[in-house]
Amino acid sequence: DAKTTQPNSMESNEEEPVHLPCNHSTISGTDYIHWYRQLPSQGPEYVIHGLTSNVNNRMASLAIAEDRKSSTLILHRATLRDAAVYYCILRDRAGAGSYQLTFGKGTKLSVIP
Amino acid sequence: SQTIHQWPATLVQPVGSPLSLECTVEGTSNPNLYWYRQAAGRGLQLLFYSVGIGQISSEVPQNLSASRPQDRQFILSSKKLLLSDSGFYLCAWSGGQGTDTQYFGPGTRLTVL
Numbered sequence: 173d174a175k176t177t178q179p180n181s182m183e184s185n186e187e188e189p190v191h192l193p194c195n196h197s198t199i200s201g202t203d204y205i206h207w208y209r210q211l212p213s214q215g216p217e218y219v220i221h222g223l224t225s226n227v228n229n230r231m232a233s234l235a236i237a238e239d240r241k242s243s244t245l246i247l248h249r250a251t252l253r254d255a256a257v258y259y260c261i262l263r264d265r266a267g268a269g270s271y272q273l274t275f276g277k278g279t280k281l282s283v284i285p
Numbered sequence: 286s287q288t289i290h291q292w293p294a295t296l297v298q299p300v301g302s303p304l305s306l307e308c309t310v311e312g313t314s315n316p317n318l319y320w321y322r323q324a325a326g327r328g329l330q331l332l333f334y335s336v337g338i339g340q341i342s343s344e345v346p347q348n349l350s351a352s353r354p355q356d357r358q359f360i361l362s363s364k365k366l367l368l369s370d371s372g373f374y375l376c377a378w379s380g381g382q383g384t385d386t387q388y389f390g391p392g393t394r395l396t397v398l
Binding site for chain 2: 206213214215216217218221273275276277
């Protein structure tokens with residue numbers, strides 16, 4: 173799986189939007205962009221994924237750059253429960269890669285009351 | 286809906302003792318199953334995955350083994366624990382394609398003394 177780069181940490185005030193960036197300049201045409209998050213002392217939780225178009229679900233939105241070399245996870249209104257480590261992961265659509273989800277260090281999001 | 290269970294939630298074991306961690310999935314059939322380990326302050330490492338009963342693939346050489354005696358049951362074992370086996374063990378499942386979303390269980394925190 174191709175490499176991703178994320179800031180180590182970010183802070184947000186409660187009830188404000190949060191934009192979590194991810195750079196993936198070596199992304200291939202068959203890579204999906206996945207986001208997971210891990211709350212303290214819990215297993216990772218799937219958040220959202222996309223290929224080329226922007227995606228929305230009940231948890232978040234995913235904005236993908238036109239050249240697909242970067243993406244942004246958007247939490248529309250941060251709550252204290254959103255404090256977690258957020259991971260941006262590339263997965264090969266063709267399934268040619270391994271089954272492993274390669275978790276980097278992610279971005280630790282702190283939410284300030 | 287699908288649910289994934291792991292037990293025990295926490296475990297403290299002496300060096301040299303055996304280990305058995307169990308994971309079960311409900312609400313789906315023929316899942317892919319995974320065991321990950323997360324050492325303190327580090328990322329997740331895939332240990333084993335299984336695409337069917339009795340089919341186990343190991344990602345890294347180690348002191349551990351895995352078995353899948355039933356379609357929705359995945360067991361992680363060791364004959365003799367080492368100090369380095371301490372960590373947070375996570376079971377996950379996904380659909381049939383290698384790049385499908387993975388859903389994680391609550392995890393088992395293992396401390397080897």
